[in-house]
Amino acid sequence: MARKNKSAYQQAPWRRQLQTIGLSLLPVITIALAVSLYLTISAQAAAAGLEIMEMHYQEEDILRRITNQRTQLAWMTSYSQMNKRAEKMGLEKAPPESFHYLIIPGYQGPSPILLADPPGSGIDRLPVINEYYQQSLWDWIMETLMVRAPRLEGGGQ
Amino acid sequence: MTGHNRLRLTMVGAALSFFCVLIVLQMLHIQNSTQHQELSQWADEKFTYAIEKYYPERGNIYDRWGRLLAGNEDVYEVGVLLQYVTNPTTIATTLAGVNELTYSGIYQIASKPFDPEKSVYSLLADFLPSGVVDILSEIKQEFEIENPFGRDESKPSLRGLVWYPHLKRSYPENSLGSNVIGFYSFRDRQEGIGYYGVEEYYNDILAGSPIDAFMPRNPYMLERLPKVPAGASLVLTIDREIQAMVEKKIDEAIEEYEAESATVIVMDPRSGEILAIATQPRINLNQYWQTQDQFKDRTPFNRAISETYEPGSVFKVLTMAAALDSGTVNEETIFNDPGRFEYGGAVFLNWNRRGEGKQDMQGCLQKSINTCLAWVATEMGSQTFYEYIQAFGIGRPTNIDLGGEKIWPLSLPGDSDWYPVQLATNSFGQGVAITPIQLATAISAVANDGKMMKPHVLKAIIQDGQQYNTTPQVMGVPIQPETARLLNEMLVRSLENESSLGLVPGYRIAGKTGTAEIPVDGVYGTESTNASFVGWGPADDPRFLVYVWLEKPGISPWGSVVAAPLFRDIVMDLVVYLEIPPDDQSNELLAKEG
Numbered sequence: 001m002a003r004k005n006k007s008a009y010q011q012a013p014w015r016r017q018l019q020t021i022g023l024s025l026l027p028v029i030t031i032a033l034a035v036s037l038y039l040t041i042s043a044q045a046a047a048a049g050l051e052i053m054e055m056h057y058q059e060e061d062i063l064r065r066i067t068n069q070r071t072q073l074a075w076m077t078s079y080s081q082m083n084k085r086a087e088k089m090g091l092e093k094a095p096p097e098s099f100h101y102l103i104i105p106g107y108q109g110p111s112p113i114l115l116a117d118p119p120g121s122g123i124d125r126l127p128v129i130n131e132y133y134q135q136s137l138w139d140w141i142m143e144t145l146m147v148r149a150p151r152l153e154g155g156g157q
Numbered sequence: 158m159t160g161h162n163r164l165r166l167t168m169v170g171a172a173l174s175f176f177c178v179l180i181v182l183q184m185l186h187i188q189n190s191t192q193h194q195e196l197s198q199w200a201d202e203k204f205t206y207a208i209e210k211y212y213p214e215r216g217n218i219y220d221r222w223g224r225l226l227a228g229n230e231d232v233y234e235v236g237v238l239l240q241y242v243t244n245p246t247t248i249a250t251t252l253a254g255v256n257e258l259t260y261s262g263i264y265q266i267a268s269k270p271f272d273p274e275k276s277v278y279s280l281l282a283d284f285l286p287s288g289v290v291d292i293l294s295e296i297k298q299e300f301e302i303e304n305p306f307g308r309d310e311s312k313p314s315l316r317g318l319v320w321y322p323h324l325k326r327s328y329p330e331n332s333l334g335s336n337v338i339g340f341y342s343f344r345d346r347q348e349g350i351g352y353y354g355v356e357e358y359y360n361d362i363l364a365g366s367p368i369d370a371f372m373p374r375n376p377y378m379l380e381r382l383p384k385v386p387a388g389a390s391l392v393l394t395i396d397r398e399i400q401a402m403v404e405k406k407i408d409e410a411i412e413e414y415e416a417e418s419a420t421v422i423v424m425d426p427r428s429g430e431i432l433a434i435a436t437q438p439r440i441n442l443n444q445y446w447q448t449q450d451q452f453k454d455r456t457p458f459n460r461a462i463s464e465t466y467e468p469g470s471v472f473k474v475l476t477m478a479a480a481l482d483s484g485t486v487n488e489e490t491i492f493n494d495p496g497r498f499e500y501g502g503a504v505f506l507n508w509n510r511r512g513e514g515k516q517d518m519q520g521c522l523q524k525s526i527n528t529c530l531a532w533v534a535t536e537m538g539s540q541t542f543y544e545y546i547q548a549f550g551i552g553r554p555t556n557i558d559l560g561g562e563k564i565w566p567l568s569l570p571g572d573s574d575w576y577p578v579q580l581a582t583n584s585f586g587q588g589v590a591i592t593p594i595q596l597a598t599a600i601s602a603v604a605n606d607g608k609m610m611k612p613h614v615l616k617a618i619i620q621d622g623q624q625y626n627t628t629p630q631v632m633g634v635p636i637q638p639e640t641a642r643l644l645n646e647m648l649v650r651s652l653e654n655e656s657s658l659g660l661v662p663g664y665r666i667a668g669k670t671g672t673a674e675i676p677v678d679g680v681y682g683t684e685s686t687n688a689s690f691v692g693w694g695p696a697d698d699p700r701f702l703v704y705v706w707l708e709k710p711g712i713s714p715w716g717s718v719v720a721a722p723l724f725r726d727i728v729m730d731l732v733v734y735l736e737i738p739p740d741d742q743s744n745e746l747l748a749k750e751g
Contacts (some may be wrong), residue, residue: 031195040410063214065231079401096663113219116622116623
């Protein structure tokens with residue numbers, strides 16, 4: 001009796017075959033999906049890396065050109081060049097007796113040159129690229145877990 | 158599935174599994190083998206990473222108002238990648254004449270056979286300006302359009318010709334301030350170093366630190382690109398306009414007075430800031446390799462800090478300062494000058510070989526009486542005299558922040574080379590050797606209420622985007638403020654009384670002339686002298702001190718005739734640059750201000 005019951009509920013063979021094939025293919029498909037995901041992300045990361053490298057070279061190039069132009073400007077405004085320009089414009093040196101000195105209230109004379117911020121000026125020099133764009137997925141997961149874990153522990157208080 | 162088939166499948170599965178296990182075992186074996194590390198390193202170097210050296214940009218040098226004195230400019234290295242050269246004739250024809258390159262020389266280099274191990278790249282020229290490279294780029298592009306990839310060898314092609322940019326040290330002011338700035342040997346791109354002046358003294362902070370970086374070839378591994386911070390930039394105390402003015406004046410003076418050389422220091426006695434140091438010879442720093450031709454016969458690069466000489470009567474300021482401060486004499490002390498003074502077995506005469514009769518201490522300075530100052534020194538005694546002289550910094554370096562400072566050691570009582578007669582000779586500046594910077598620094602104490610400030614040329618350092626200003630340092634206080642003020646007043650009056658050529662119309666100036674005889678074959682005479690003048694002003698609130706030294710003037714040996722007028726000429730322009738109104742206008746303005 002028991003045997004008859006078992007036979008009555010047994011799956012059709014084609015179904016069993018499909019299940020076997022499905023189960024066998026499941027890990028393959030999972031692996032294929034993971035690999036394709038990995039490859040896509042890797043390709044994107046590599047492309048971004050190349051782009052960063054390219055931008056780095058561009059940055060170097062721009063910095064070098066800025067340096068060069070600063071120096072070229074100095075050449076154009078050098079003492080001898082400015083003297084030549086002054087002469088060309090018909091300017092002459094003023095004789096000392098022609099000077100008149102005046103008191104200008106509040107004027108302390110020329111201020112000392114400041115070519116950069118003084119130390120402790122309070123200007124934060126934050127990195128241009130956001131921290132999130134420099135993290136790997138793993139870093140992000142770890143950081144999220146580390147930050148959230150203590151909060152969860154202390155949640156009941 | 159039959160039992161037979163199942164067995165077969167099991168066998169195949171086992172064989173494949175065994176094969177996989179073998180692969181894993183072999184991998185483990187390779188990873189743990191003795192050659193693993195070596196192989197891994199070889200693979201990394203060859204395929205994974207490249208070690209690249211990054212040189213930071215050398216810091217700039219500015220004058221006190223931010224005008225660039227030393228910077229960097231874009232230049233190019235031009236070479237050939239031999240693997241890609243298709244037409245060496247075109248390369249040689251195009252580049253012939255550039256940077257003195259010859260056709261045959263270029264052709265020989267460009268037609269070298271490519272060898273991946275030995276011969277990949279050959280340098281043709283370096284330090285080419287961007288203008289030349291722009292033209293090369295245009296020509297190369299035109300040829301490339303007509304003859305893509307240089308496939309047709311009968312047509313011109315610059316394929317294989319490449320250029321790489323880099324920075325070169327550049328001095329926009331050419332020779333202006335060259336003795337202070339020094340130079341950087343930029344032609345040596347790997348081992349370049351700063352020589353003389355600021356470039357030498359601050360070489361390490363200007364240069365920054367080169368970085369050896371592992372650069373992954375795989376862009377996916379590129380986590381962080383190396384950031385090479387530029388060297389620190391320097392802001393100097395030098396004022397370009399004053400420097401240029403003083404250089405022009407000394408060039409004219411050398412010609413007018415037929416002097417061998419001239420040196421001038423302009424400093425602020427209140428802070429020790431050097432506003433200008435001018436001397437000769439000077440070089441165009443952009444052609445620093447000509448230094449050897451310009452500085453012959455051991456001529457120092459900067460006489461103001463590297464050449465010692467006997468200063469003569471300007472040294473009397475220090476002797477009188479010591480005598481007044483120690484209480485040996487006071488302003489009214491009378492010295493009866495017979496025209497000769499005997500001490501230590503030697504006889505001393507005055508510069509005019511005459512006696513001046515009864516003189517107070519101001520008269521001694523005004524008439525520059527050697528016998529008086531020798532008497533003052535002997536009254537003071539050698540111990541006190543040399544204590545003061547050392548307190549003024551004579552015999553030791555000022556430690557000015559310029560490369561190449563030299564000194565002549567001061568002979569002291571007890572030294573094998575010191576004789577009692579030297580007490581008398583030293584008192585009027587003979588038998589003692591100093592550099593101009595030593596004397597200017599020492600005498601600045603008289604102009605600055607007894608405080609001697611450390612001479613310096615660095616005003617600020619700019620590093621990591623922040624400017625750090627320097628603080629003036631007191632080197633010592635050799636005399637009391639009262640002594641300094643008294644001597645200051647004595648030197649103002651003595652200049653006015655003698656109607657010195659160093660007087661500047663409208664301004665109260667304190668100063669002293671000096672004429673030191675230069676021994677020729679061991680004999681002192683007035684044929685060859687060091688003529689000098691030190692002065693400062695405005696006397697009531699000194700804002701500048703100018704030290705003038707003319708070496709071997711031809712038209713007159715006397716400091717009062719050649720050095721004093723040069724001082725006056727310089728100060729007449731200097732007061733304009735420093736915006737110092739004449740004394741009467743200044744008093745009027747102050748009265749108005751209330």
